[in-house]
Amino acid sequence: MRIVVNKYLIGRHFVGLALWPFIVVKDSFLKDDEAFINHEKIHIRQQAELLVLPFYILYFAEYIIRVFQYRNLQLAYRNISFEREAYYNEDDLNYLKKRKPWSFIKYF
Template identity: 35%
Template sequence: MIPIRIQTDKKLFRYYTGFSFFIFIFYWKGVREKEIIINHELIHFYQQLEMLFVFHWLLYLLFYLIARLKGKNHDTAYYNIPFEKEAYTFEHNLHYIRRRKLFAWVKFI
């Protein structure tokens, strides 16, 4: 399955340059490193796909809320979500998706 890419005129949620939701990847047209953003969001797409989308979103929210309840600020909570750790670690590796193992994000817990 290949996601549908949608270019937007504005940054998403005020400052995000990319966002993956269901079968769509949204990205801001003003982004400098478009390939990197799309690769980052493709990693999220495959994370969502392997967890049937809904379970990914629920677990993503759970990781975030647990971090916030532990007193972490928004940025720290966001960057410590295992899904984000995997995506940020491999976003510059444009071949990562081809050899990514199922549930690779678990290594980042």
């Protein structure tokens, strides 16, 4: 998986983004942050499981639902099932080796 540094692609609120098959980071020092990269790799796996485009559709649909639910953009983002799985497991660098397919479902 290729990690791309692009300080212009990412908005001011995000420092990284998984865009299958790439991980795009705002600053090159993030390439050495193992937990951060693991978080993005979890998103890459989620995207592959859902054949990429459905991942993005579900991600943004759930985000909109969470915005109405929490009435707070940051809280809505943190409670998207895909994000919950990634944040919960980002420090476990062996997570992707033992992760079962469609594991994000249990984070709904």
